[in-house]
Amino acid sequence: MIRLYNRQSGQHAQIEAKEDGSVVVQEGSSLNRMKSKTFPPALVNEPTGSFVTARVEEFLARGFYFIIDEVAGSQGTLTFKLRGTLELEGLVQALHLLKLEERELSDLALVESSWWVIGGASVALDTKFNDRILTCEVPAAYAAGAGLLFALTAGTDVDVRNLDGNPREMRPLIAEAQAKGMVDEAILERLYALRVLQRPIRIGARQGNRRTGLRMTM
Structure with missing residues (x-):
């Protein structure tokens, strides 16, 4: 059984295979x-x-996000959390790169709290005791969008863990986002700038016949 929710419309959804x-x-x-x-x-x-x-994809296209995915189970759930050093300018830039609708970026004072739905994941921003805390909990099968936001926002400082508290690598999430077509050149450039990814070696470099545009895979 899979349960989803749309915060804007207040609608619940549930899908169950008998x-x-x-x-x-x-x-x-x-x-x-x-x-x-x-x-x-x-x-x-x-x-x-x-x-x-x-x-599920039909609901995600309408702005729903995941509440429960009993098929994936709790072991497949990732918890994302980043606090303290989060800069709003970097967060805003990341949200723009992910092409969220303008209405979702209109309240960019972000003084108290805000939230976004990215690829079926609900990401929330809260301000407590002068710390800005960005959190997300989502089944791993749908974590690519949220992982990409955290990578674009926090770089190598992001803390990604599952419900057991075990750390999760960011690169597989980025690779999954690439496979889903969520990563374009602008996003890659920011990931390189934040050193989340090492800049790939261009084929032909140091050989006198550099062929720009050809890159090695992650």
């Missing part, structure tokens, strides 16, 4: 008042996981 091969999709203003639509096995004419993923 043992008989059907998929139930629900949406409503509260968990107790959701309209239900059942896709019987005859309509699920592809692997159930792919069908569920497609329904």
Whole structure:
């Protein structure tokens, strides 16, 4: 069972695959008042996981974010947290690079708190005792967008951990974001500037026939 929420519309959503091969999709203003639509096995004419993923993507495209993903389980959940040294200028630049809609960037005083939805992850900014704290908790399967924001904002100082408190590497999250088409040249340049990634070696360098534009992979 997967549960999502849209903070702007106040709508809850739930997707559940049944043992008989059907998929139930629900949406409503509260968990107790959701309209239900059942896709019987005859309509699920592809692997159930792919069908569920497609329904999830439809909700993400409408601004929903993840609350629960029982398929991924708690072991697959990442907790992102950064406090103290967060600079608003860098955060604003990162949000612009991620191409959030202008209405989500309009209140850039960010004095008390704010939040954004990035790739199915809800990222919150809070100010407590003069510290700015950026946090996110999201199933690992959907953590690429949030991880990218933290990498763009914090560079090598970011603290990424799962629920057990074990550290997680940032580079696999960036690679996943690249695979999903979320990383363009402007984002790569900022990651290099923050030293989250080492600048790749250009093929042909030091050989007298440098071929610009060809780079080694991460």
